[in-house]
Amino acid sequence: MTNWHVITGGPSSGKTTMIRxxxxxxxxxTIEHARHFIDTQRVTGRTVAEIRANQREFQRSVLMMQLRQEQALDPNQLCFLDRALPDSLAxxxxxxxxPEPELLDALKTASxxxxxxxxxxxxxxxxxxxxDSLAQTRIHGLLLEVYEGLGCPVERVPVLPVEERLxxxxSRVDTEPAPAL
Known part of the structure; x- marks a missing residue:
């Protein structure tokens, strides 16, 4: 068990605001890798349409960044992740x-x-x-389905004023040290 807490939700759920x-x-x-990847590609002159034109390549690039990040994190340090590997599966x-074989392998031990x-x-x-709003709702449902299907403890966070939401x-973060890996 890691001491990592994931902040997730469909597009426009307030993840980046909470992380900030x-x-x-x-x-x-941590950062959200999809947006980071888009930003790094835009610097080279690519448009968002060009970046997203090949969704498999886009998702794989984001996945590889997420894999490297999670491998580099200290499992004992309290950390809030702006999305995590299960988001990629969703x-x-x-x-x-x-799904990429690397993702399926990593999910076997993700914690x-x-x-x-x-x-x-x-x-x-x-x-x-x-x-769009239909995609937003569908992605949100898939995120919940994936995390719950993997047996992750999911806490739904209602819409509240920003500071109250934080x-x-x-108030629901486990402050006890994570059990030994």
Whole structure:
């Protein structure tokens, strides 16, 4: 068991805001790799449409970044992850893609202390987010299905004012040391 807590939810659920606030309060956090990958590719001159044109390549690139990140984390350190490996499986399912063997292998041993699934906010569009409200709802459902199917402890987080939502999460964080691996 790791001491990692996942912040997940469909597009526009407030994940990045929660991660930013957790970091501001001094907690160890990670980044969302899909947005990071898009940002690094845009710097080279590629458009979001070009980046997302080959969904298999896009998902694999995001997955490889997530795998490297989780392998580098200290399993004993309290950390809040902006998405985790099971999110990749949900997106592969959403897109109708066969999951990468590396993902399936990693999920056999993936371990998360708790998963905070943020209830959806009204969909906000930006340069990297291409989903509509139907996709938002479908992806959110797949995320819950995947995490619960893997036996992860999922805590649903209702829509609340931002600081109250953060306090809601922090009041449900397991503060005892994680059991030995």
């Amino acid at each position: 606030l957790l970091a501001q309060r001094g907690y160890h956090t 997106y592969y399912r959403y897109l109708g893609l066969e 998360y202390r708790k998963v905070f699934a943020l209830d959806l906010l009204p969909l906000a569009r930006d340069y990297a987010r291409t989903e 306090d809601y999460i922090l």
